[in-house]
Amino acid sequence: MKDVAVIGVGMTKFGELWTKSIKDIFVEAALKAIEDARVDHIDSMYVGCMSSGLFVGQEHLGAVMADYLGVSPIPSTRVESACASGGMAFRQAYFEVASGNSEIVLAGGVEKMTDGADVTEALATAADQDYEVYQGVTFPGLYAMIANAHMYQYKTTRKQLAAVPVKNHKNGFNNPNAQFRSEISIDKVLSSTLVADPIRLLDCSPVSDGGAAVILCSLDIAKKFTKHPIIIKASTQASDTIALHSRKSLTTLNSVSKAAEKAYKIAGITPKQIDFAEVHDCFSIAEIVVSEDLGFFEKGGGGPAAEQGLTALEGGQIPINTSGGLKSKGHPVGATGIAQVIECYEQLTGQAGKRQVKNAKIGMTQNMGGSGASCVINILEAL
């Protein structure tokens, strides 16, 4: 496989973008990425999107976006894996460049969630329709089961869960593209509306519109475009059962641990060598479980680690979600996996401003779909 690099990134602000269509949003992000990478063309593109059919009545999104971006007749492919759609689009772009078929490929992600569709119902299509959704459970309920099991098994406390969104809002305060740039307190999380016990409103990532895009190319030609290409050391993916009830354990996300294991092996590193990570904090408990399954902390150690500031930007052992994460930055589901790569890129190229992790050399992204039935992990490194 050829070595592949990221050479430019672009994203919209995440939030309620009522004056912009899904096309506007994707095109804005893609143009920014193309401009940032200073490429004069792209050979091919990928669009990660979960459910434009249900959200805005538009499928065939690869062709739609190539057309509105003005790059037809290049190949353009839409990839879907619920909230991991962006990460998976990135990985497909990676394969296309690694295979030698194309030199410069755009990987983007987009979601337009605030146009009036029933968001809870649309998101629930990421769970098992027959055995979960039809029985009445939606995502806050599924993650509540994971949280309850984790609290029972590892004595994780409600306050430890709250430490996650408090940290992520603190980080997001310094991200100009974040949806919620406001700090919150533990007390505010604990007194927010109960959604699905023990999950409260401020444990939940929001409903968002947004787009994100990055440009990949073979490492051979990357130096033509930038002094600071970021190498993709590993891009891995794994799956798990779609329904929670089929799993041996509720407190381990098998797709995360499997994809991580493979990623560390391919990159030839251990979790300790990761300087920072963007992980999929769709709910507070998700970040805690994922921080364990990525090997940053032992099982049961995720809650105490969050509470003790081990994942904080300042003085943390492994800063997690310096971008603000899904919670503060926003979670336009198809764009999230790409936005994670963008934060990684900005950190590794020293462009993260007040969010900058000192001496950041190796970063990780972890993006997952549903209650972890799919997961994509990337390890990126500064040259």
Add this chain to the structure above:
Amino acid sequence: MKDVAVIGVGMTKFGELWTKSIKDIFVEAALKAIEDARVDHIDSMYVGCMSSGLFVGQEHLGAVMADYLGVSPIPSTRVESACASGGMAFRQAYFEVASGNSEIVLAGGVEKMTDGADVTEALATAADQDYEVYQGVTFPGLYAMIANAHMYQYKTTRKQLAAVPVKNHKNGFNNPNAQFRSEISIDKVLSSTLVADPIRLLDCSPVSDGGAAVILCSLDIAKKFTKHPIIIKASTQASDTIALHSRKSLTTLNSVSKAAEKAYKIAGITPKQIDFAEVHDCFSIAEIVVSEDLGFFEKGGGGPAAEQGLTALEGGQIPINTSGGLKSKGHPVGATGIAQVIECYEQLTGQAGKRQVKNAKIGMTQNMGGSGASCVINILEAL
């Protein structure tokens, strides 16, 4: 890029499969392909599907199908490009093997269209929502505009259009997996219900359920599994404007001609060297235009060619849609591109029975989305 081969195939019968869920259908096809290829595992899989969200309320189809097939935690990715979803899933699987990342990959496609959703509305999401669908036009209307333009520009006759479904039903009669195994006459087509002038009911591919899957592997190891691996000589893709009104011409499908041009170049052959082709006859006019844009006939020659039997199985210069095509075999949109590869495989391995093209050495598949805003072309060759 590594050479990649197809080593096994499997599909369900296409039709109204009311007793089977989308999961049942995909798994049946995938298991048949795995058994046919005699592989003891797969490294990764792809699921082509257009709109399971709108048809059956289930997204996240990669993970769902890996789970129900019993192959988690392998990576599983859903690809969407409207009616070209299957072809595009195949091409992504091809990249993954060609890159060297994986050795054995399953590419499948599925659609479950008869479960009660508004099919016309769901399919219309493949067109431009803002500028086509909102104005009231759906796919028969869009292809009717293409047909009228072709009839005006090239004197193509209504009877020439009818020759396409008559031929395809004749071929499908001998395909045990076809939805409609009944011969029809020119008169029957011409007297069938008018749908969108000049398109009549028997010009339209049907609403279908169905699944199809193939196994790809690197050519290096293909001989371990079969004496007759089929090599992928080229797999190309192109896009065009999503809306018809943005095109310079209504009578040329730019994505088809661009993808074909690239495919011939990569394979190092000319259209004359193709022994047979499976093309996307969603409507009669589509097969005629595509047969021209693939270079089998000059522009305007598609209608007369169909009428004169030049695309017939018996005595045709280039047999087209020996499987029965979308019209007779059925068109479960996400499965179609894979089913085309299956027909190619069966022809090239001499397993097509009464549909067998004599001395078939090189076959082509052409699969497109919407009114041709996306197109995937494969050239396959017997070793």
